Amino acid sequence: MAELCGVIGIGQTRYAAKRGDLSIAGLVREAALRALEDAGLEWKDIDAIVIGKAPDMFEGVMMPELYLADALGAVGKPILRVHTAGSVGGATAIVAASLVQAKIHERVLTVSFEKQSESNAMWALSLKQPFQVHVNAGAGGYFAPHIREYIHRSKAPDNIGILVAYKDRLNALKNPYAHLQIPGVTPEQIEQSPMLWEPIRFLESCPSSDGACAMVLADERNAERSGRSVAWVRGTAMRSEPTMFAGRDEVNPRAGRDCARDLYAQAGITDPRRDFDMAEIYVPFSWFEPMWLENLGFAEEGTGWKMVESGATMLDGDMPVNCSGGVLSSNAIGASGMVRFAEAAIQVRGDAGEHQIDGARLALGHAYGGGSQFFSMWAVSSEKP
Amino acid sequence: MREVAVVSFAQSAARREPARNEVEILMPVVTQAVEASGIPRHEIGFTCSGSCDYLAGQAFSFVSAVDALGAWPPIVESHVEMDAAWALYEAWAKIQCGMADSALVFGFGKSSPGEIRDVLTLQLDPYYLAPLWPDTVSLAAIQARVLLESGKASERDLAEVAARSRRDAAANPGAHQRDPSGVDELLARDYLVSPLRVHDCAPISDGAAAVVLAAGDLARKVCDRPAWIRGIDHRIEPHALGLRDLATSPSTRLAAEKAGLGSVPPEVAELHAPFTSQELILREALSLDAGVRVNPSGGALGANVVMAAGLVRIGEAARSIREGEASRALAHATSGPCLQQNLVCLLEAD
Numbered sequence: 001m002a003e004l005c006g007v008i009g010i011g012q013t014r015y016a017a018k019r020g021d022l023s024i025a026g027l028v029r030e031a032a033l034r035a036l037e038d039a040g041l042e043w044k045d046i047d048a049i050v051i052g053k054a055p056d057m058f059e060g061v062m063m064p065e066l067y068l069a070d071a072l073g074a075v076g077k078p079i080l081r082v083h084t085a086g087s088v089g090g091a092t093a094i095v096a097a098s099l100v101q102a103k104i105h106e107r108v109l110t111v112s113f114e115k116q117s118e119s120n121a122m123w124a125l126s127l128k129q130p131f132q133v134h135v136n137a138g139a140g141g142y143f144a145p146h147i148r149e150y151i152h153r154s155k156a157p158d159n160i161g162i163l164v165a166y167k168d169r170l171n172a173l174k175n176p177y178a179h180l181q182i183p184g185v186t187p188e189q190i191e192q193s194p195m196l197w198e199p200i201r202f203l204e205s206c207p208s209s210d211g212a213c214a215m216v217l218a219d220e221r222n223a224e225r226s227g228r229s230v231a232w233v234r235g236t237a238m239r240s241e242p243t244m245f246a247g248r249d250e251v252n253p254r255a256g257r258d259c260a261r262d263l264y265a266q267a268g269i270t271d272p273r274r275d276f277d278m279a280e281i282y283v284p285f286s287w288f289e290p291m292w293l294e295n296l297g298f299a300e301e302g303t304g305w306k307m308v309e310s311g312a313t314m315l316d317g318d319m320p321v322n323c324s325g326g327v328l329s330s331n332a333i334g335a336s337g338m339v340r341f342a343e344a345a346i347q348v349r350g351d352a353g354e355h356q357i358d359g360a361r362l363a364l365g366h367a368y369g370g371g372s373q374f375f376s377m378w379a380v381s382s383e384k385p
Numbered sequence: 386m387r388e389v390a391v392v393s394f395a396q397s398a399a400r401r402e403p404a405r406n407e408v409e410i411l412m413p414v415v416t417q418a419v420e421a422s423g424i425p426r427h428e429i430g431f432t433c434s435g436s437c438d439y440l441a442g443q444a445f446s447f448v449s450a451v452d453a454l455g456a457w458p459p460i461v462e463s464h465v466e467m468d469a470a471w472a473l474y475e476a477w478a479k480i481q482c483g484m485a486d487s488a489l490v491f492g493f494g495k496s497s498p499g500e501i502r503d504v505l506t507l508q509l510d511p512y513y514l515a516p517l518w519p520d521t522v523s524l525a526a527i528q529a530r531v532l533l534e535s536g537k538a539s540e541r542d543l544a545e546v547a548a549r550s551r552r553d554a555a556a557n558p559g560a561h562q563r564d565p566s567g568v569d570e571l572l573a574r575d576y577l578v579s580p581l582r583v584h585d586c587a588p589i590s591d592g593a594a595a596v597v598l599a600a601g602d603l604a605r606k607v608c609d610r611p612a613w614i615r616g617i618d619h620r621i622e623p624h625a626l627g628l629r630d631l632a633t634s635p636s637t638r639l640a641a642e643k644a645g646l647g648s649v650p651p652e653v654a655e656l657h658a659p660f661t662s663q664e665l666i667l668r669e670a671l672s673l674d675a676g677v678r679v680n681p682s683g684g685a686l687g688a689n690v691v692m693a694a695g696l697v698r699i700g701e702a703a704r705s706i707r708e709g710e711a712s713r714a715l716a717h718a719t720s721g722p723c724l725q726q727n728l729v730c731l732l733e734a735d
Contacts (some may be wrong), residue, residue, distance in 0.1 A: 002482040023512060055444035056466065061515075062439040062507035063466055066721040069621045070628075076639065078619050079726070080475065083466040085445055091463055095475055102481035103386075118511075124444045240432075240462035242451050255459035370448050374462075 002101040004385060006223035006230035007345040009039025009216035015179035015330035018117035019210040024059060025071035028113050031212035032072060035109065039216040039228060043073035046216070047105035052082040052092025052112040053334030054369075057124035059115050072111060086282065086369025087238075088112065089213065089337025090376030093365075094236040096217050097378070101233075106219050113212035114332040121208060121333065140205060140285060144197035146372065147287040150251045151199065154290075156305035158199065161286035162190045165204040165328060167314050168283070172325025174315075174354035179209045179330040204286035204328070211332030213339045220384075231345035231380040234362070235266030243371045250372050256295040259375040263364075264297075267379040272364070273298045276379075278320045278347050278357045279364040280340035284327045289313065293321070296366065315355065323347065323355040337367025341378055348382040389480050390604040390611030391707075391732065393421035393597045394700030399688035400561045401497040402591035407441065411493045411593040412453040419489060422597035423607035426455060429597065430485030432462040433476045435469030435492040436692045439504055450493065461485070468492060469594065470657075470695030470718030470728050476598055477617055486600045492693030493593035501589060501691065508721060510624060521722065522586055526578040528631040528723045529662035533580055535632040538665045540580055544571040546661040547584040550680055554687025559697070562588040562687050587659035587689035594693040596700050612703035612714070612732045616644030619728035624721070631723055634670035640729040641671050641715075651731070652711040653678045655698035657718045659685045666724065667717060681705065695719065699730050706734050 011034025013019070019027055028051075036042060049072050051065050061067065065074075065081040072079065084091040089112040096110035122138045150156070169185045172178035182189075182203075193203040223230045239259035241248070260272070269275045281296070283289045290304030298319060299307045307313060313321035322328070324343040327336050344363035346352045352360075362381045368374060395417035397410050419426050432454060436447045447464045454460065461484075465472045469492025476488035496504075505521040532538050548568050554560035564584070577583050604611040620636035620643075622629055654677050658664035664679065664686075673679065680686075682701040685694045695718025702716035712734040720726040 002484075055438050056507075057438060057444045059511070060507065061511045062504070063437065063720070064511075066508050066621075066725055067510045067624045069725070070623050070625070074621050075623050076620060076636070079621050080471060081466050082463065082475075083447070084462075084464050085448060095463065095478075098475075098478050098482050098484065101484075102478045104478055104481060127443050129441075129443050238461050238463060239459040240451055240456055241459040242454075242456050243448060245457070253459075258459050370445065373448075373451070 003103045004220040005097045005100040005217055005233040007215050007380065008218045008223050008226045008228045008230055009035040009041065010342050010346055011035030011038060011214045012177045013211045014177050015209040015211035015332055017207065017209065024064060024115050025068055027115055027210060028068055028111050028212045029071045031214040032109060032111050035214035035216050040226060041216060046073060046107055046109045048078040048099055048108050049074045050080045050082060050092055050096040050108060050110045052088040053114055054086065054088055055124055057119065058121050058333065059118040084369060085374050086333065087337050087367040087374040087376040088369065089335050089339060090341050090365060090367030091238060093215060093338050093341045094238060094376055094378065097233050097236055100217050100219050106222050108217045109214060110217060111212060111214040112335040112338040114334040115210045116208040116332065117210050140197040140200055142371065143285055144200055146250050147199060147285065150287060150291050153251065154302040154305055156290065160290060160305045160308050161199060161204045162187050163308055164286040164289040165190045168322050168326045168328040171315060171323050171355055172329035175324045177330065178325040180207050200285050206284040206327045206331035209330050209332040211330060211335055213335045213342050215342055229349040231348045232384050234379040234381045234385055235263045236378045237263040238376045241373050243373055251291060252295050252301065253372050255373060256368065256375045259377055260296045263377045263379055272296060273319050276362050276364050277360040278323055279366065280324065280343040281321055281366045282327055282337060282340055282368050283322060284331065286328065289321060320357050323352065323357060337376060340367055341365035345380045348380050387481055388601045388613055389477055389598055390608065390613045391596055391699065391703035392599045392604050392608040392611055393418050394704055395421060396559045396594040396697055396700065397592040398558055399590040399592040399690050401589060402495060407493050407495060408449050408453050410591065411450060411491065414593045414595050415453050415491055418595035418597050424487050424597060424599065429487045429489050430461065431476055431479045431488040432460055433464065433472040433488060433490050435465045435467050435472040436494055437466055439507060440494045440496060440691060442499065468695035468718050468720050469693050470699055471619065473596060473696060473699060474617055474619060474728065477614060480598060480600050486603050488598045489595065490598065490696065491593060491595035492696045494690055494692035495591040496589050496691045497591050522578050522581065524722045525660040526581045529580050529660065531631040532662050532666060537632060540572065541568060542665060543585050543661040544568045546664050547571055547686060550683050550686035553681055554683025557682045557687060560683040560687030561590065581660065585661040587685045590688045590690045592690035592693060594690065594697045594700055596696060610707050610709065610734055612706040615731045615733050617730040618643035619726065621726040624725060626723060632666060634666050634724050634727060637667055637670040637717065637727040637729065640727050644729045644731050646731060649713065650677055651713045651715040653681060653702060653705045653714040655680055655682060655702040655716045657685055657695045657698045659689050663724055695728065702732050706732055
């Protein structure tokens with residue numbers, strides 16, 4: 001039987017287009033120190049470090065955990081570096097949790113980051129390779145056809161993406177760490193923003209951010225004696241499928257559905273919309289909210305947009321989604337998945353401040369990556385399993 | 386702790402591979418390892434790999450490796466941007482927490498398209514060290530010089546490591562740096578970066594390797610002589626070279642202690658030493674005396690598939706147990722400049 005694992009400390013940097021005040025080491029350290037402080041621990045209390053980030057070309061440093069060993073207090077300890085595309089922040093937290101659940105370590109620090117201002121993600125994603133389809137349009141150009149297919153299948157009205165973006169931008173105003181904060185934002189302002197990749201407008205897209213997120217995970221004994229509120233890990237799941245093959249459903253990928261089913265079985269969830277009090281879902285472009293609501297089983301296939309339209313996913317709805325402002329408001333790519341996991345934990349610990357859902361007990365953290373082919377998820381609860 | 390064993394190992398014949406891409410190299414290796422494991426592919430509970438975008442010169446280069454797996458229905462899968470020995474560590478942890486009973490682990494990389502000694506420079510501190518552009522051979526030469534000046538080894542000792550490794554590599558179909566030259570012959574050759582000669586440095590290799598792990602009864606069922614992982618641990622040292630005594634490897638020593646090496650020496654040790662001088666440093670850190678057979682495969686000096694060479698050490702050590710050549714074997718993997726990060730895995734027969 002696996003050991004229990006709980007989140008006892010969480011730290012985030014302020015996300016911004018350019019954190020020129022910090023080196024890469026300074027950035028990860030800012031998040032890590034906040035997580036340690038939140039947990040009431042010091043560097044010496046940490047047994048191992050698990051770090052994740054998206055492609056090394058985003059900063060131009062190969063395997064940066066080698067250089068970051070000192071800044072993360074890893075000297076003399078084990079440090080693992082995870083990289084699973086956009087889902088990496090979630091996958092990193094899951095690897096860290098597994099070290100606790102396996103009873104290998106008692107307290108693990110997990111960190112993820114991206115310092116996009118050091119390089120150019122668009123360039124890093126657009127290097128031409130022999131014998132491969134050359135995608136020169138960044139992530140938005142890749143995902144826009146999937147969204148168009150979703151609209152075609154579900155017959156969703158045009159304004160759904162705008163509703164999602166408006167909600168997340170309102171939520172971001174309540175999150176002091178959020179990168180994009182647009183006071184007085186209106187749906188009209190979003191609608192009038194430039195169309196980048198039909199049907200994705202500028203204000204329906206995620207920004208490029210610098211930032212880091214860190215968590216301290218502990219076993220049952222250490223979590224209970226920490227004196228901190230604990231977000232207990234109720235389940236973790238990962239799934240991958242190939243990027244392309246004939247018949248693959250990129251709008252509602254099977255890997256995401258299987259991953260959710262696995263997670264819900266572990267956490268005893270039978271009706272996600274009823275059982276979860278909130279969800280942090282990886283939505284880099286507005287329309288992915290209704291798409292993932294269906295993929296995750298919060299709505300029947302073809303009806304995710306109705307859930308958005310009804311206001312159910314707003315802060316005061318019955319199934320609040322992305323109360324933090326989500327990826328649409330802060331996107332330090334390698335950290336974005338972990339931020340989802342951490343924000344779910346923050347909610348069940350009751351620490352979310354202005355974007356807190358009253359009485360949140362069970363929350364979902366979700367991340368995806370690649371061509372909608374890598375998924376990582378966890379469920380956290382204020383109640384010990 | 387659950388009992389976990391290496392039940393199969395496969396590798397490509399390492400060499401420069403201008404004609405095949407990573408997936409083409411990987412696919413038969415994965416198939417071979419899975420078939421040799423006796424566990425049907427769709428029953429393998431977890432998959433984990435190690436590779437590096439900077440070798441391929443492409444962001445998300447590992448994504449295409451999923452194509453080599455037949456990942457349909459979708460699989461539980463993860464990836465480390467590290468040598469695949471660390472992917473094996475992640476898989477071992479996954480099995481320890483009961484989330485899988487078996488795992489496929491693989492690593493792959495092509496060093497030949499770029500200048501690997503320069504590419505590895507990008508691992509260094511980007512603000513204070515990388516801009517000076519010290520290449521990996523030059524850093525290893527500094528380390529070798531420190532070792533020589535410590536009085537612990539001579540250039541002849543280095544050449545002896547090279548001669549033995551090249552001789553052993555000749556008998557290993559997975560290796561490609563073969564050379565019957567004697568020590569005197571090697572010592573007569575020119576320096577590449579003093580005090581290192583070409584034969585003191587690992588060759589440029591492209592390739593892939595894969596291992597299948599299985600827990601307890603499953604391992605016994607599919608394998609006559611499983612190579613049990615009795616302990617595995619990894620540790621890292623400071624990044625700045627000036628903070629380290631380069632003639633020693635305290636992180637290797639600590640990892641070995643945590644892995645449970647103790648006072649019983651292994652019969653075989655597969656050490657991931659891309660430079661002759663590093664083998665000598667590792668032998669001392671692990672207290673391996675002359676009775677231990679080091680790198681019967683030829684080691685990284687016989688073939689050095691960057692991102693898989695550490696996993697190959699585990700695979701070779703496991704092979705020596707599974708084929709009855711040893712009952713206790715040690716495998717080691719390294720990462721980073723001058724042995725910054727090290728992993729030790731202890732394997733035993735029943």
